[in-house]
Amino acid sequence: MSVQNAIKTQDAKSKTATLSIDGQALDLPVRTGTCGPDVIDVARLYRDSGRFTYDPGFTSTANCVSKITYIDGDNGILLYRGYPIDQLAERSSFIETCYLLLHGELPTAEQFAVFQRTIRNHTMLHEQMTRFYTGFRRDAHPMAVMVGVVGALSAFYHDSTDINDDQQRLIAVHRLIAKMPTIAAMAYKYSLGQPIIYPRNDLDYCANFLQMCFAIPCEPYEPNPVLARALDRIFILHADHEQNASTSTVRLAGSSGANPFACIAAGVACLWGPAHGGANEAALNMLHEIGTVDRIPEYIAKAKDKNSGFRLMGFGHRVYKNYDPRAKVMQKTCHEVLDALGMRDDPLLKVAMELERIALEDDYFVNKKLYPNIDFYSGITLRAMGFPVSMFTALFAVARTIGWIGQWKEMIEDPEQRIGRPRQLYAGPAERDFVPLEDRN
Numbered sequence: 314m315s316v317q318n319a320i321k322t323q324d325a326k327s328k329t330a331t332l333s334i335d336g337q338a339l340d341l342p343v344r345t346g347t348c349g350p351d352v353i354d355v356a357r358l359y360r361d362s363g364r365f366t367y368d369p370g371f372t373s374t375a376n377c378v379s380k381i382t383y384i385d386g387d388n389g390i391l392l393y394r395g396y397p398i399d400q401l402a403e404r405s406s407f408i409e410t411c412y413l414l415l416h417g418e419l420p421t422a423e424q425f426a427v428f429q430r431t432i433r434n435h436t437m438l439h440e441q442m443t444r445f446y447t448g449f450r451r452d453a454h455p456m457a458v459m460v461g462v463v464g465a466l467s468a469f470y471h472d473s474t475d476i477n478d479d480q481q482r483l484i485a486v487h488r489l490i491a492k493m494p495t496i497a498a499m500a501y502k503y504s505l506g507q508p509i510i511y512p513r514n515d516l517d518y519c520a521n522f523l524q525m526c527f528a529i530p531c532e533p534y535e536p537n538p539v540l541a542r543a544l545d546r547i548f549i550l551h552a553d554h555e556q557n558a559s560t561s562t563v564r565l566a567g568s569s570g571a572n573p574f575a576c577i578a579a580g581v582a583c584l585w586g587p588a589h590g591g592a593n594e595a596a597l598n599m600l601h602e603i604g605t606v607d608r609i610p611e612y613i614a615k616a617k618d619k620n621s622g623f624r625l626m627g628f629g630h631r632v633y634k635n636y637d638p639r640a641k642v643m644q645k646t647c648h649e650v651l652d653a654l655g656m657r658d659d660p661l662l663k664v665a666m667e668l669e670r671i672a673l674e675d676d677y678f679v680n681k682k683l684y685p686n687i688d689f690y691s692g693i694t695l696r697a698m699g700f701p702v703s704m705f706t707a708l709f710a711v712a713r714t715i716g717w718i719g720q721w722k723e724m725i726e727d728p729e730q731r732i733g734r735p736r737q738l739y740a741g742p743a744e745r746d747f748v749p750l751e752d753r754n
């Protein structure tokens with residue numbers, strides 16, 4: 314069997330790829346997007362050839378048509394609805410970026426005002442949900458709490474769970490964007506044994522999140538505008554990223570018709586993994602473990618030793634085989650926050666910068682195209698802002714909620730969408746008869 318590189322162009326629109334299987338030629342449609350690789354449509358492959366494709370980890374598989382985000386991994390490009398991430402990080406706000414990701418265009422002043430007001434009107438949680446937290450141990454990981462509480466939203470907001478009602482879908486989208494910071498902040502306060510701080514609708518999204526996390530009832534608190542702006546930029550960087558593991562999880566859960574709150578809870582669960590959103594926590598723990606610049610060579614050697622099982626957390630990416638464009642902005646934001654807080658001499662920053670310098674010159678990392686990703690500098694920044702390491706992935710979940718729910722909405726509204734049901738290559742026993750217990754030796 315061979316796949317000739319016979320992308321025949323029958324006309325300007327339709328192209329085909331010819332697959333030759335045991336002498337039988339199979340023409341498969343080739344589809345072209347706005348930019349990026351064409352796709353070979355193999356939907357009919359099993360019906361026409363009796364064979365499946367095999368692609369563990371989906372490294373070469375597109376699972377949908379999407380108009381939201383585009384990544385060019387070789388050139389380090391990330392676009393949200395066509396706008397480069399560095400321009401949005403510098404010139405937009407997270408709430409404006411939420412509107413853009415959701416609706417496809419930057420809002421007019423009137424549209425933005427209505428959207429911002431709508432989100433602010435949904436920031437509170439049903440009061441009974443505050444009792445939900447008391448069922449957790451104080452030392453529960455915030456992501457364990459987030460998975461539980463986000464899933465429980467469907468037990469409190471029944472009037473926005475009908476996925477076939479476009480108004481209910483939109484209300485669920487607004488509720489999730491608005492309530493995720495409140496849920497995350499409450500998980501943090503509960504872990505501290507401090508009273509929860511209710512949202513303030515006179516503050517913008519990130520200033521409000523900072524006050525819900527760091528204010529206490531017995532004294533006034535005003536969010537540091539430099540930190541609020543930095544957090545807003547961090548949220549923009551983390552908002553969406555094509556069909557990453559957690560977004561694909563949300564899409565697969567949504568393809569069964571599960572309600573949006575349950576789907577986002579599934580995304581939270583998947584993001585928790587250290588190979589994915591848990592990498593920011595793992596990267597900071599790694600920097601702590603390295604401790605000083607003189608111990609870096611020992612860890613570089615470990616990362617190159619297959620038998621060590623150790624990887625440089627915050628390095629490498631499934632798609633970026635060049636510098637993660639978000640990491641550049643993240644590094645700049647990290648320096649700004651540390652400068653604003655007078656922490657320029659943070660020893661962890663010194664270790665991170667030296668580790669990056671050494672790794673970028675080392676053949677192992679250069680040849681495997683392993684560059685710092687967004688998680689490499691985010692941990693240092695969030696720690697400097699006062700967040701405990703255990704909250705880092707919860708913050709990632711707050712920011713990525715717009716990506717998850719925007720992709721979920723796009724999937725539900727996609728006429729091509731159907732329940733996800735991958736197949737397999739079976740390598741188990743051939744059919745055999747049951748052996749009664751007395752006959753087994």
Ligand code: SDX
Pocket residue numbers: 553554556557558587588589590592616617623624625626627628629630631632681683686687688
């Ligand atoms: C995120 O998908 C997304 O878009 C995710 C994300 C998003 O916004 O949603 O960008 C967020 O998850 C960023 C990635 C965070 N993860 C980490 O920082 C964890 C450390 N990185 C790795 O585990 C790894 O790089 C992955 C998981 C990110 C990518 O893995 P791949 O593409 O499957 O690469 P691989 O595991 O096949 O590795 C290729 C080679 C291997 O060596 P060989 O077997 O070819 O000899 O590179 C090596 C790996 O051993 N390698 C590393 C390494 N990452 C890969 N070696 C040392 N340190 C590393 N970090």
